[in-house]
Amino acid sequence: MTKQQANWSPYDNNGGTCVAIAGADYCVIAADTRMSTGYNILTRDYSKIIQLADKSVMASSGFQADVRALQKVLAARHLIYQHQHNKQMSCPAMAQLLSNTLYYKRFFPYYAFNVLGGLDSEGKGCVFTYDAVGSYERVGYSSQGSGSTLITPFLDNQLKSPSPLLLPAKDAVTPLSESEAIDLVKTCFASATERDIYTGDKLEIVILNASGLRREYMELRKD
Amino acid sequence: MNVADSSPAPAMNNLLASNADSQRTLYPYVTGTSVVGIKYKDGILLAADMGGSYGSTLRYKTVERLKSVGKHSIIGASGEISDFQEIMRYLDELILYDNMWDDGNSLGPKEVHNYLTRVMYNRRNKFNPLWNSLVLGGVKNGQKYLGTVNMIGVHYEDDHVATGFGNHLARPILRDEWHENLTFEEGVKLLEKCMRVLLYRDRSAVNKLQIARITQDGVKVFPPYSLKTFWNFNAFQNPTVGAEGSW
Numbered sequence: 392m393t394k395q396q397a398n399w400s401p402y403d404n405n406g407g408t409c410v411a412i413a414g415a416d417y418c419v420i421a422a423d424t425r426m427s428t429g430y431n432i433l434t435r436d437y438s439k440i441i442q443l444a445d446k447s448v449m450a451s452s453g454f455q456a457d458v459r460a461l462q463k464v465l466a467a468r469h470l471i472y473q474h475q476h477n478k479q480m481s482c483p484a485m486a487q488l489l490s491n492t493l494y495y496k497r498f499f500p501y502y503a504f505n506v507l508g509g510l511d512s513e514g515k516g517c518v519f520t521y522d523a524v525g526s527y528e529r530v531g532y533s534s535q536g537s538g539s540t541l542i543t544p545f546l547d548n549q550l551k552s553p554s555p556l557l558l559p560a561k562d563a564v565t566p567l568s569e570s571e572a573i574d575l576v577k578t579c580f581a582s583a584t585e586r587d588i589y590t591g592d593k594l595e596i597v598i599l600n601a602s603g604l605r606r607e608y609m610e611l612r613k614d
Numbered sequence: 615m616n617v618a619d620s621s622p623a624p625a626m627n628n629l630l631a632s633n634a635d636s637q638r639t640l641y642p643y644v645t646g647t648s649v650v651g652i653k654y655k656d657g658i659l660l661a662a663d664m665g666g667s668y669g670s671t672l673r674y675k676t677v678e679r680l681k682s683v684g685k686h687s688i689i690g691a692s693g694e695i696s697d698f699q700e701i702m703r704y705l706d707e708l709i710l711y712d713n714m715w716d717d718g719n720s721l722g723p724k725e726v727h728n729y730l731t732r733v734m735y736n737r738r739n740k741f742n743p744l745w746n747s748l749v750l751g752g753v754k755n756g757q758k759y760l761g762t763v764n765m766i767g768v769h770y771e772d773d774h775v776a777t778g779f780g781n782h783l784a785r786p787i788l789r790d791e792w793h794e795n796l797t798f799e800e801g802v803k804l805l806e807k808c809m810r811v812l813l814y815r816d817r818s819a820v821n822k823l824q825i826a827r828i829t830q831d832g833v834k835v836f837p838p839y840s841l842k843t844f845w846n847f848n849a850f851q852n853p854t855v856g857a858e859g860s861w
Contacts, residue, residue: 399640401738403766426770431781434770456735456767499739 406589407452408538413516452536482509493525531563538583648780658751665820693746723752735767747777
């Protein structure tokens with residue numbers, strides 16, 4: 392008998408877009424809440440953002456089941472860290488842990504595209520951006536996921552961050568104020584949702600600063 | 615060398631699994647089609663037909679695809695029937711072992727759904743999936759719960775869910791017509807509307823369905839029944855009339 396179906400695949404792409412922007416004393420992490428497969432919308436209200444420690448927040452798109460597994464591993468590892476060190480993990484430490492966790496599955500990767508945002512030990516905003524197998528870099532802003540092709544050039548244009556090749560190294564944090572950064576994120580998603588079918592329904596924005604963590608929401612296109 | 619000859623597919627197959635000597639579900643045998651589930655005023659309603667397809671052959675006509683799990687949950691399954699029966703063995707054991715603690719605690723729908731999520735994802739990690747899409751509904755401590763999980767571990771909660779064809783045909787109806795305060799009668803009516811559309815357009819659907827209800831007062835799987843259908847539309851009468859080469 393000839394084969395009737397496509398070969399089974401352990402992966403799926405559930406779409407979604409993530410953005411993070413670091414400022415001098417804040418960090419903004421945002422993602423839409425749509426979960427899709429192919430041309431189907433599975434649900435309009437699935438949060439892609441998780442708080443991993445007091446001052447680290449991760450937004451992930453890609454394959455939802457892998458993302459959830461990754462979040463569970465990181466949560467468990469952070470719990471162990473708290474028991475061993477009696478403190479919260481710093482954002483740069485969490486960034487390294489995330490990289491190692493992704494690379495651990497180098498030959499059967501987590502199909503997850505992450506941005507990690509938070510505040511470093513000096514209270515400065517930081518953003519780390521990843522690929523699926525754990526390469527990462529500290530940057531001033533980043534976008535990942537299905538809408539990243541639309542958003543990244545826009546952010547490049549608006550934020551003109553100093554080249555990482557400059558010597559002596561310049562801070563990558565953006566010069567925007569917190570409210571300007573939030574507005575910029577909203578604009579990014581309002582544009583991305585017009586052209587990317589995997590971005591929409593609702594935008595969830597997490598703002599981290601010295602006074603703690605705050606959430607904002609904005610409705611997006613539902614079609 | 616022709617570029618088309620150097621396809622990476624065979625090497626990929628060897629990397630992922632040697633198909634010849636392993637016992638894995640690489641494709642399903644007997645399958646059930648869509649399950650539709652909704653929240654309503656007092657709890658959860660699930661609907662599924664009773665067909666079991668062997669490819670495109672309608673092989674079984676009395677397959678119960680809605681089952682109760684413990685005191686607070688119901689499960690609905692589409693996909694490979696034998697894998698569903700295996701899942702029911704897992705769940706019955708889970709509930710039994712939980713009962714044996716005799717501590718007055720019991721697993722709720724959230725716990726059962728989470729368990730299923732891990733089982734499904736674990737099996738996909740072993741390249742040996744349970745070939746199902748599952749819907750899990752329940753009520754515990756006045757909290758309604760409705761979630762779903764598929765064979766690769768993708769899972770979510772929503773006010774209404776559907777598997778397979780239901781995602782294409784039933785959920786648009788549910789998005790239009792579902793609301794929080796549906797009564798039981800309205801809920802059943804809405805499910806029947808969905809199931810009727812599926813019956814008309816999903817070739818593996820059969821006109822014998824079950825509805826299951828769960829509320830604070832417990833689980834009830836209703837006896838199977840049929841939907842009223844209407845096939846006398848003009849276009850159905852003789853669709854090929856006048857078409858050349860047909861009778």
